[in-house]
Amino acid sequence: xxxxxxxxxxxxxxxxxxxxxxxxxxxxxxxxxxxxxxxxxxxxxxxxxxxxxxxxxxxxxxxxxxxxxxxxxxxxxxxxxxxxxxxxxxxxxxxxxxxxxxxxxxxxxxxxxxxxxxxxxxxxxxxxxxxxxxxxxxxxxxxxxxxxxxxxxxxxxxxxxxxxxxxxxxxxxxxxxxxxxxxxxxxxxxxxxxxxxxxxxxxxxxxxxxx
Amino acid sequence: xxxxxxxxxxxxxxxxxxxxxxxxxxxxxxxxxxxxxxxxxxxxxxxxxxxxxxxxxxxxxxxxxxxxxxxxxxxxxxxxxxxxxxxxxxxxxxxxxxxxxxxxxxxxxxxxxxxxxxxxxxxxxxxxxxxxxxxxxxxxxxxxxxxxxxxxxxxxxxxxxxxxxxxxxxxxxxxxxxxxxxxxxxxxxxxxxxxxxxxxxxxxxxxxxxx
Numbered sequence: 558x559x560x561x562x563x564x565x566x567x568x569x570x571x572x573x574x575x576x577x578x579x580x581x582x583x584x585x586x587x588x589x590x591x592x593x594x595x596x597x598x599x600x601x602x603x604x605x606x607x608x609x610x611x612x613x614x615x616x617x618x619x620x621x622x623x624x625x626x627x628x629x630x631x632x633x634x635x636x637x638x639x640x641x642x643x644x645x646x647x648x649x650x651x652x653x654x655x656x657x658x659x660x661x662x663x664x665x666x667x668x669x670x671x672x673x674x675x676x677x678x679x680x681x682x683x684x685x686x687x688x689x690x691x692x693x694x695x696x697x698x699x700x701x702x703x704x705x706x707x708x709x710x711x712x713x714x715x716x717x718x719x720x721x722x723x724x725x726x727x728x729x730x731x732x733x734x735x736x737x738x739x740x741x742x743x744x745x746x747x748x749x750x751x752x753x754x755x756x757x758x759x760x761x762x763x764x765x766x767x768x
Numbered sequence: 769x770x771x772x773x774x775x776x777x778x779x780x781x782x783x784x785x786x787x788x789x790x791x792x793x794x795x796x797x798x799x800x801x802x803x804x805x806x807x808x809x810x811x812x813x814x815x816x817x818x819x820x821x822x823x824x825x826x827x828x829x830x831x832x833x834x835x836x837x838x839x840x841x842x843x844x845x846x847x848x849x850x851x852x853x854x855x856x857x858x859x860x861x862x863x864x865x866x867x868x869x870x871x872x873x874x875x876x877x878x879x880x881x882x883x884x885x886x887x888x889x890x891x892x893x894x895x896x897x898x899x900x901x902x903x904x905x906x907x908x909x910x911x912x913x914x915x916x917x918x919x920x921x922x923x924x925x926x927x928x929x930x931x932x933x934x935x936x937x938x939x940x941x942x943x944x945x946x947x948x949x950x951x952x953x954x955x956x957x958x959x960x961x962x963x964x965x966x967x968x969x970x971x972x973x974x975x976x977x978x979x
Contacts, residue, residue, distance in 0.1 A: 558900075560888065561928040566826060569939070576939035578823040581903055581928065583797025583855055584943065584950035584960060585820070608819040609796070610831055611916040612789040615777060620821055644794055647963055651975055658969035669971065677771065689769075692792055697915055702922070704908055705822040709920060711913070717772040717792060728780070728787035729953050732795065738963065739795035739950055742940050744978065745965045749795060749958040752858055752949065758869035760880065764862055767955065 580742040587740035589653055590619070591641040591674070591683040592633035599674050599683045601666035602630045603656045605740045607642065615714035617642070617694060623706040629662075631699070634710060637681050638696045643688035644737040650746040680716060689735040692717045725768075729754070791953040798951035800864055801830070802852040802885070802894045803844035810885050810894045812877035813841045814867045816951045818853065819920075826925035828853070828905060834917040840873075842910070845921060848892050849907045854899035855948040861957040891927060900946040903928045936979075940965070 566574060585605035592600045610616040619642075621631045634640045645653045649672065656666040667674045667683065674683035680693045694712025701708055723731045738746050754767035777785060796816035803811045821827035830853075832842045845851045856864045860883065867877040878885045878894070885894035891904045905923025912919055934942045949957050965978035 558929050559932045561930075563826070563924070563926050566925065566928075571824070573939035574826070575823040577935070577941065578826045578828075578925065579820055580939075580941035580943060581826075581901070581925070582818055582820040582828045582853075583799060583901075583948055584795055585797060586794025588794060606820050607793055608831055609790055609793040609817050610913065610918060612786040613782070614916060615774070615785070615789045615792075616916055617789075617793045620819055642793075650963060651966060654966040654975050655969050658971045658973075660971045664971075690792070690794075698913075700911060700913065700920070702821065702909075702911065702920075704922065705825060705827055707821060709911070709913075711915065713774070714777065714789065714792070715774050717777075718769050719772075721770045724788070728784035728791075729956065730788065730791035732791060732952050733958075737794055739960065741943050741960075741962075742965075744967070745940065746963045747944075747960040748963055749950065749952075749960050751952075752861060752957045752959055754953075754956045755862060755865040756955070758866050760869045760871045760875075762869075764865050 576742050584739045584741055584747065587645055587738065587746065589643040589645060589656060589685050589688070590630055591643060591685060592630055593637060593682050594633050595636055599665045599667050600629050600633055601656045601672065601685070603653050610711060616697065616711055617714065618709050618711040621708045621710050631708065631710060634696050639680060639682050639693060639715070640712060641680065641682050641684045641691060641693045643685035644690040644735065646687065646689060646736040647738055647748060649687050650738060654744065677716065677718065684718065690719045690730070690732070690737055787953050795950045795952055795958065798856055798949065798957065800854040800856060800867060800896050800899070801841055802854060802896060803841055804848060804893050805844050806847055810876045810878050811840050811844055812867045812883065812896070814864050821922060827908065827922055828925065829920050829922040832919045832921050842919065842921060845907050850891060850893050850904060850926070851923060852891065852893050852895045852902060852904045854896035855901040855946065857898065857900060857947040858949055858959060860898050861949060865955065888927065888929065895929060901930045901941070901943070901948055
């Protein structure tokens with residue numbers, strides 16, 4: 558094992574450091590965020606820095622990069638109050654990654670990448686038709702993080718669209734069956750294999766496996 | 769595909785809802801957080817709600833549950849200003865999960881689960897010896913989230929300990945080689961398989977695969 562200190566990291570070239578630090582925090586729940594602007598034009602953006610905040614109320618957040626680097630998704634959310642998050646399957650990881658390219662402002666990433674917008678009654682923002690697990694959130698709070706000019710955007714679950722066959726009897730979702738991928742770093746996409754589920758842990762009692 | 773609305777979710781039994789919502793946000797970078805209290809007693813806690821915040825400065829955060837439910841880790845971090853985050857390998861997922869049990873206050877989860885504390889010069893909080901990828905953070909900010917009484921605890925990377933063999937020439941970390949696991953929901957642990965890496969995306973140009 559090697560020890561790397563902050564002072565060494567500070568000397569690294571920018572992209573090397575970005576790759577390293579983005580991997581250091583571990584695997585990420587990479588997904589596509591769908592929004593619309595004032596004229597109804599859709600926007601689709603691959604985001605990996607998504608975090609579960611709580612189950613009751615059902616709150617999920619993501620870190621929006623500094624506004625000058627990533628202005629569209631966050632301003633669309635502020636304007637309409639609603640956004641969708643769509644899991645990614647292996648057969649469209651390349652299209653999902655391509656949503657990160659800087660297209661001209663009048664081009665929707667759906668059109669540019671060939672992913673299909675899907676509208677569900679009552680939700681103004683588009684879902685990704687190709688996705689097996691997707692949900693809409695209404696904006697609850699944008700928490701500024703002045704340390705690096707990012708924001709934690711928090712939404713509350715409004716609606717979920719998925720195949721009921723992936724829901725276990727206790728509410729657990731079989732994301733392997735849904736083919737959801739995870740990511741590592743800025744640009745690595747991974748499939749998963751389930752190792753185990755363990756029951757609620759009690760002191761000094763070996764944890765029972767579930768299923 | 770089935771549509772499930774917020775009003776349906778609100779009728780669900782508490783544990784069913786917690787399983788469902790915790791899975792909905794996708795795979796998580798599950799890790800062990802190591803801290804010490806004022807008397808030097810170590811604490812180890814499995815945490816999955818970790819999020820990358822930025823690479824320069826290198827900021828990583830996690831969502832601390834409401835203090836009345838999870839008081840020790842956050843108060844140790846406030847007291848000492850330093851914590852470690854340790855990736856989990858398949859051969860100790862059960863021990864990692866067992867750190868979530870409510871042991872008496874004078875018992876360290878290291879002692880209770882059989883994981884080995886490892887101290888590195890200059891870092892007051894313990895690492896997990898069994899872990900292949902681990903890092904220390906110094907506290908930069910605790911952001912309260914009044915919506916559900918949780919907190920976003922943000923640290924800046926102080927030191928990293930890993931096998932240099934997992935670092936690619938561009939700084940990317942091979943977490944499959946490191947055997948890091950991810951999680952799904954509250955209690956599901958997964959290994960991963962790399963699908964692809966894609967180069968920086970440019971409009972309308974097929975994204976090059978890396979490696």
